[in-house]
Each structure stands twice: as C-alpha cells, then as structure tokens.
Amino acid sequence: MAFERSDPNQSKPSKLRWGELEEDDDLDFLLPPREVIGPDENGIKKVIEYKFNDEGNKVKITTTTRVRKLAKARFNKRALERRNWEKFGDAVREDVGSRLTMVSTEEIILERPRAPGSKPEEMKVAGDSLAQLTKGGAVLMVCRTCGKKGDHWTSKCPYKDLASPAETFVDKPTASETSVAASGSSKGAYVPPSMRAGAERTAGSDMRRRNDENSVRVTNLSEDTREPDLLELFRPFGAVTRVYVAMDQKTGASRGFGFVNFVNREDAQRAINKLNGYGYDNLILRVEWATPRSN
Amino acid sequence: MRPILMKGHERPLTFLKYNRDGDLLFSCAKDHTPTVWFADNGERLGTYRGHNGAVWCCDVSRNSARLITGSADQTVKLWNVQTGAQLFTFNFGSPARSVDFSVGDKLAVITTDPFMELTSAIHVKRIAGDLTEQTEESALVIKGPQGRINRAVWGPLNTTIVSAGEDAVIRLWDSETGKLLMESNKDLGHKKAITSLSKSRDGSNFVTGSLDKSAKLWDTRTLTLIKNFVTERPVNAVAIAPLLEHVVLGGGQDTSAVTTTDHRAGKFEAKFYDKILQEEIGGVKGHFGPINALAFNPDGKSFSSGGEDGYVRLHHFDPDYFNIRI
Numbered sequence: 001m002a003f004e005r006s007d008p009n010q011s012k013p014s015k016l017r018w019g020e021l022e023e024d025d026d027l028d029f030l031l032p033p034r035e036v037i038g039p040d041e042n043g044i045k046k047v048i049e050y051k052f053n054d055e056g057n058k059v060k061i062t063t064t065t066r067v068r069k070l071a072k073a074r075f076n077k078r079a080l081e082r083r084n085w086e087k088f089g090d091a092v093r094e095d096v097g098s099r100l101t102m103v104s105t106e107e108i109i110l111e112r113p114r115a116p117g118s119k120p121e122e123m124k125v126a127g128d129s130l131a132q133l134t135k136g137g138a139v140l141m142v143c144r145t146c147g148k149k150g151d152h153w154t155s156k157c158p159y160k161d162l163a164s165p166a167e168t169f170v171d172k173p174t175a176s177e178t179s180v181a182a183s184g185s186s187k188g189a190y191v192p193p194s195m196r197a198g199a200e201r202t203a204g205s206d207m208r209r210r211n212d213e214n215s216v217r218v219t220n221l222s223e224d225t226r227e228p229d230l231l232e233l234f235r236p237f238g239a240v241t242r243v244y245v246a247m248d249q250k251t252g253a254s255r256g257f258g259f260v261n262f263v264n265r266e267d268a269q270r271a272i273n274k275l276n277g278y279g280y281d282n283l284i285l286r287v288e289w290a291t292p293r294s295n
Numbered sequence: 296m297r298p299i300l301m302k303g304h305e306r307p308l309t310f311l312k313y314n315r316d317g318d319l320l321f322s323c324a325k326d327h328t329p330t331v332w333f334a335d336n337g338e339r340l341g342t343y344r345g346h347n348g349a350v351w352c353c354d355v356s357r358n359s360a361r362l363i364t365g366s367a368d369q370t371v372k373l374w375n376v377q378t379g380a381q382l383f384t385f386n387f388g389s390p391a392r393s394v395d396f397s398v399g400d401k402l403a404v405i406t407t408d409p410f411m412e413l414t415s416a417i418h419v420k421r422i423a424g425d426l427t428e429q430t431e432e433s434a435l436v437i438k439g440p441q442g443r444i445n446r447a448v449w450g451p452l453n454t455t456i457v458s459a460g461e462d463a464v465i466r467l468w469d470s471e472t473g474k475l476l477m478e479s480n481k482d483l484g485h486k487k488a489i490t491s492l493s494k495s496r497d498g499s500n501f502v503t504g505s506l507d508k509s510a511k512l513w514d515t516r517t518l519t520l521i522k523n524f525v526t527e528r529p530v531n532a533v534a535i536a537p538l539l540e541h542v543v544l545g546g547g548q549d550t551s552a553v554t555t556t557d558h559r560a561g562k563f564e565a566k567f568y569d570k571i572l573q574e575e576i577g578g579v580k581g582h583f584g585p586i587n588a589l590a591f592n593p594d595g596k597s598f599s600s601g602g603e604d605g606y607v608r609l610h611h612f613d614p615d616y617f618n619i620r621i
Contacts, residue, residue: 041614079318082359083333088379089342090328101337104298104608110567110577110616 031058042066211241214262215290216271221245222281223253233280234260238267259290296616298581299337299609303330308601310352311590314359319376320590320599321362322607325349329364331376334592334599337609343374345381352393352446356400361422363403365391371405373426382426389413393446396422397453402434404456404470406444415444417458419470437473441466446492450515451499457515459489459503467518483520485511490530496537496593504530510544512570524568526575531587538595539617540570545586545600565589565600576619581608 031050039045045065053059218230230243245258262268268289276287304324312321313334320334327346332339348368355362355376362374367390373383385391389410396403403422409415419435437456444460455476456468463486465479485505494501500521504510506529512522528546535542545565563586564578584603591598597611 076316076318078359079316082318082377085340085377087339087341088377089330089344091339091341100301100303100339101332102300102302104300104581106297106581108296108298108579108581108610109613110579110619111564112577113575 211261211263214265214268216260216262216268217257217288217290218260218275219257219286219288220283221254221256221258221285222283223256224281225254225258227258229281230258230260233275234262234271237262237271237274239263296610296613298579301332301337301339301607301609302605303332303339303342303607304328304605306349306605307584307603308588308605308607309350311588311599311601311607312353312355313590313592313599314355314376315357315593316359317592317594319355319359320607320609321353321355322588322601323350323353323364324601324605327366327368329353329362331362332607332609334597334609337607341379343372343379343381345372345374346370348390351391352395354394354396354403356396358400361400363394363396363422365394365405367391369407371403371420373422373429383429385420385431387418389415392444393448395448397449399453402449402453402470404447404449406447406458406460408443414438415441415460417444417447417456417468419456435470435473437468439475443488445488445490448492448494448501455515457492457501459492461488463487463489463505463507465489465492465503465513465518477518479513479518480520485509487529491532493533493535493589495535500535502533502535502542504533504544504546506530506547508546510542510568512542522570522573524573526566528585531585532589532600534589534591534598535570536591536595536598537593539619541576542568542570543589543591543598544568545589547585563602565598579610582606 031052034050035046035048037046037048043066047063047065049061049063051059051061216234221230225245227243227245230245231240234240234243239262240260241263242261243258244260246255247253248255260268260271262271272287272289275285278285278287301322304322304326306325308322308324310323312323313319314321318334319340320332321329322332323329327348327350329343329346329350330339331341331343343362343364346364346366346368348366350364350366353362353364359376361382362376363371364374365371369387369390371385371387371391371394372381374380375382385405387405387407389407391405391407393406394403401422401424403420405418405420407413407416407418416439417435417437418433421430421432421434423429441464442461444458446460447456447458449455449470450457450467453470456470457465458468459465463484464481465484467476467478468474469476485503485507487505487507489503489505491504492501494515498515500512500514502510502512502524508526508529510524510526510530510533511520512524513520524542524544526544526546528548530544530546532545533542543565546563562580563582563584564580565582565586566578567576568574569576579600582600582602582604583606586600586602588601589598597609599607599609601607
C-alpha cells in the first residue's frame with residue numbers, strides 16, 4: 001500500500017529528500033539507481049550510490065572525486081610513434097620503482113604579485129598608484145580628516161574643519177610609524193628573516209588559526225560598501241586572506257559592518273591604527289580587533 | 296598545478312629544449328649526460344652518453360631525428376635521438392657554449408669560449424643529410440675579442456646570426472660573409488653579462504636575460520629595444536610563451552639572501568610577465584636553487600624549468616592560467 005508524506009510547513013521544498021519519496025512497501029528491497037554526475041568544468045565528479053548497511057537501512061553514499069588530466073592527448077602521428085621507442089642509455093636499466101619522475105605533492109600556483117605594503121622581498125607592482133606613493137618602502141601617510149593618502153598626516157591636514165576624529169578611537173601614530181619604517185626598510189640594509197615584516201614568529205604555526213586571531217572588524221560602513229571595496233582598502237597594509245561584508249538580504253545593502261582577515265598580525269595592527277577614523281564614502285570608519293584583544 | 300619533478304641529473308641544469316612537436320623534452324646539465332624525457336608525464340626515455348664535460352646547450356632538428364649538443368669538453372656531438380648513438384663529433388680548441396640548428400637543419404651555429412690564446416668565436420658548420428659524408432669543415436668562422444659569447448642563434452631565414460655574451464652587447468652578423476651588421480645600443484642595452492636569449496615563435500623578436508636583473512625584448516631585424524622587464528634577481532634564463540603574450544624569467548640568487556637559511560624551502564621562482572605591459576603577472580615557486588633553464592612547450596600549455604638543484608620541473612598549466620587578466 002503506497003502512502004504519501006507531505007510536510008505542511010514546507011511550502012515548496014527546495015530539495016526533495018530521497019528518504020521522503022514515495023515508498024512502496026512491496027519494492028523496499030530496490031535501491032535507487034547509481035548516479036554519476038560527470039566531471040564539470042573544475043573536474044569534480046560525483047558518484048551517488050545507494051546500498052543497505054549492516055542494520056538493513058538504506059544508505060546513500062556520495063563520492064566526490066577530482067578528475068585531473070595530467071597530459072593532453074597527443075594528436076601527432078609521429079609523436080605517438082615516439083611514445084613506443086625503446087629506452088636507451090641510462091634508462092635501459094630503469095626499474096618501475098625508481099623515483100626519477102614524481103608528481104609534486106604540493107599544489108603550486110601562479111602567485112600573483114603582492115600589494116606593496118607587504119614583505120619587502122616581494123615585487124612592487126609598477127602600475128599600483130599606492131606603490132608610487134609609498135616610494136620604496138616609506139611610510140604611507142594617511143590623514144584621517146580628509147581621507148587623502150600619502151600627502152599629509154592628520155595633524156597637518158589643511159581641511160581640519162571637515163570632521164574631527166572622536167577621542168574614543170584608538171590612536172597610536174608613533175608606534176605604527178616605527179613599525180612600518182622597520183618593515184619597509186631601505187633595500188640596502190640586510191634584515192634577517194626573523195625580523196622582516198610578515199615573518200612568522202613561531203615555526204610551524206597553524207596558519208588558519210592565527211588568521212582568525214588576525215581578524216579586524218570594520219563598522220560604520222556605508223551601504224554601498226562591498227567586499228571588493230574592503231579588500232582594496234585594506235590590501236596596502238598586507239596580505240588579506242578573507243573579507244566579509246554583512247549584507248541585508250532583503251535590500252541588498254550592506255548592514256554597515258564587515259570583517260577583514262590578515263595573514264600577519266602586524267599588518268592588522270597597522271590597518272587598525274591607520275584606518276580607524278578614516279573617512280570612507282561619507283562615513284567615518286571604526287576599525288578594531290574582531291574580538292576584544294588586550295595587547 | 297601539480298608540477299612533475301624529474302631528478303635525472305646529479306648536477307645543475309644548463310639548458311632545456313622541447314622538440315618541434317612538443318612531446319619530447321631534452322635537458323642538459325653539468326653532469327655530462329644530456330637526457331630526453333616525454334613531455335607529457337615526465338617519464339625518462341633515454342640518455343646520451345659520450346661527453347666528458349658539462350653540456351652547455353643543445354638543439355634538436357625539426358623532425359626530432361637529430362640532436363646536437365655543445366659541451367665543455369671542446370666537442371660538439373650529433374646524436375641519433377631515438378637510439379642515443381653518436382653520429383658525429385666536431386672538435387674545437389675550446390669549450391663549446393651554444394649550439395643552434397638553422398631553419399631546415401642544414402647548418403648549425405656553434406660558439407666557443409675564449410681559452411688560453413684563442414678568442415671566442417662563432418662557427419657555422421654544414422650538417423649533411425647523410426652523416427657518413429659529414430666533415431668537420433666550417434662554412435664560416437667569425438672571430439672577435441668580445442669575451443665569452445653565451446648564446447648565438449639564427450636570424451630570420453638564416454640570413455643573420457644574433458649573438459649575445461658577457462660584454463652585454465648583442466651583435467647581428469651576416470651569415471654568408473661573417474660581417475658585423477649592427478650592434479645593440481649600449482646605453483639602452485644591458486649593463487652586465489647577457490646570460491640567455493630566446494626567440495619568439497616566429498623569430499621576429501627575441502628576449503635576452505642578463506645579470507643586471509633585467510630582461511629586454513628586441514626586434515630581430517633592427518635590434519631595436521622594444522620592451523624592458525625588471526626583476527630583483529639576476530636573470531639566468533628567459534623564455535617567450537608561444538600562445539599567450541607572456542615572457543618568463545628565471546633567476547638567481549639575491550646576494551643579501553645568500554647566508555640566510557630560509558625556512559621556506561623551494562622559493563626560487565620563475566616569474567611571468569605580460570609581454571606588452573611589462574608588468575609582473577606572477578611567479579611559480581618550487582626550485583631549491585637558482586633557475587638556470589626555462590623552456591615552453593610549443594603548444595603553449597606547459598613549460599619546464601631546470602635549476603641549480605638538478606631538478607627539472609614540468610608544469611602543465613591549469614585552465615585558469617589562460618584567463619589571467621592584469
């Protein structure tokens with residue numbers, strides 16, 4: 001006897017759960033067929049199988065594999081002939097176990113060049129205007145009042161009457177200056193790796209855990225602000241791994257706050273020091289550690 | 296991408312060359328034994344035994360039948376690619392540094408180093424179809440007190456020879472008469488020794504890499520400087536991508552970093568540059584020593600790099616390499 005189950009709370013099920021499909025008691029021993037969702041453009045292949053486990057319950061097993069093509073098929077007839085040539089020279093005595101040719105265990109990517117505020121041994125991107133402002137590792141001067149970068153400090157701002165920063169904001173200009181100067185040191189001075197900007201203090205640190213400790217909360221964002229804007233704003237201070245802007249799903253506007261995760265804590269600290277109170281798109285930003293940190 | 300590591304050489308790599316069809320990769324190193332690998336999976340096919348010195352350079356004929364290698368043992372040898380047998384040996388009075396087949400494989404240009412009383416020289420040899428008739432006779436010898444010539448290649452239609460070397464000047468020679476046709480502009484050109492030279496796919500331009508931490512793109516017919524690529528490391532190897540408008544530079548050691556033991560191993564990288572905008576696109580890390588050789592597969596979908604560490608790393612590009620935007 002067949003029976004239907006329907007859930008009155010679900011107006012329109014987005015995903016039909018296979019367990020709630022029509023069950024026919026007589027054909028309970030039949031399993032849904034094996035599905036293969038072929039390799040998509042990323043090479044991800046999913047195989048969905050159903051079987052009975054030890055307790056006699058229906059079990060769904062989804063296997064996700066990444067199909068990688070290691071080599072292109074050879075079209076050339078002569079190249080195919082060459083594939084069958086005999087080995088010669090030192091390769092004659094080669095056994096299958098010789099580890100002469102190995103696929104790397106590491107995934108290597110074409111690393112895009114980093115933003116200028118980060119490690120001094122990285123390349124400066126020529127077209128970046130901030131690179132021209134920083135001019136070989138000098139201090140990036142940010143004025144909090146008028147928001148112009150690279151021209152003058154806040155105290156020297158010619159537009160002092162615009163909006164003065166509130167006293168509650170954390171302000172450590174001198175400390176940030178020295179730390180930036182040390183990290184962006186002149187090319188001639190030798191800086192040992194443990195003291196270079198962005199050097200990991202403890203060997204073998206867990207990257208992701210430290211990343212979440214280097215999370216910066218940004219509040220008082222304008223409603224047009226999106227992730228790329230935050231990324232562009234915070235990139236000069238160092239390598240950014242993740243940006244997030246809280247969105248209101250209904251209006252599509254920003255809810256006024258977001259988070260930026262830096263690779264290095266020092267970069268996060270500098271970003272906080274410089275951008276706290278920074279005028280950005282008609283609002284004054286508030287930038288602080290994501291969870292309160294006592295330094 | 297997952298590079299394929301090939302450790303067939305015990306000593307630093309000096310040169311890499313793909314054959315015309317892109318299925319074989321030839322590697323030369325200081326360990327006297329050039330090796331040939333399959334370019335798709337890096338499997339070794341064979342080695343060419345016979346040289347007694349570091350092998351500096353090689354070239355392969357268009358039908359992949361013959362290999363020519365130049366070595367520090369003062370000989371240049373012709374090999375049968377398939378069997379590894381030596382077909383012919385040219386003897387010189389000094390180490391041979393660079394070899395290049397002409398279009399049509401009937402001529403080869405060979406440079407030799409300055410050695411004792413001999414100055415450096417460029418030799419052109421005729422390569423016979425039937426190697427039983429091969430002679431050691433030179434069709435042309437160009438001598439000049441220029442310092443070591445690191446690389447000499449044929450110009451378009453074999454009418455000219457382009458040479459570059461330690462004196463940082465690129466010279467254009469007539470291949471029939473041996474006359475010097477022109478030299479590169481000394482003010483715009485390299486300031487230190489030129490280590491490497493690589494032609495574009497059609498031969499109309501070429502890029503040179505130098506110890507002055509830059510690489511320059513030149514027009515082959517007029518030796519006009521077209522582009523300049525700046526890096527932070529002395530450049531040991533250059534390659535032009537045949538498919539996209541990219542140039543790859545491989546370099547050496549930053550002198551300030553020599554004594555540090557960096558916990559990030561494998562940090563020597565091959566830097567990719569946009570050929571037109573002269574901007575760095577990115578770098579591919581992995582080598583444990585300076586990169587001495589770079590080569591692109593003629594289909595443009597893979598490239599390989601050889602380092603001072605003796606490793607050849609073969610990279611097949613991910614699909615998103617072809618979507619890179621500046």
